[in-house]
Amino acid sequence: GTRVDVNGVVRRQLGSRKASFAPMETATGATGMEYGGITPIGLPADWPLLVDAAVVDRPHVLIGSGTRRGKLIVPGKAFLDLPGAVVLEGLGVN
Known part of the structure; x- marks a missing residue:
């Protein structure tokens, strides 16, 4: 029931007038x-990784593995150690 606030929190964090997802x-x-299956682990180093604070607080998070068939279960706090990670309050909205 939560989605990313692209035109609010993301746009302000990136300092842009408009934000959208990259084409496939x-x-x-x-x-x-x-x-x-795109996962936050192994993203290009120059890509910002915006993480909702609620994700970091979760004991475990299910994420992609880089393929559609696989998934990874990682501790929420693992996101803090990923390159380019920026933790934001209110990134996910209901």
């Missing part, structure tokens, strides 16, 4: 991961 070809080409 851009995301898969830059990451080497499959569409539908």
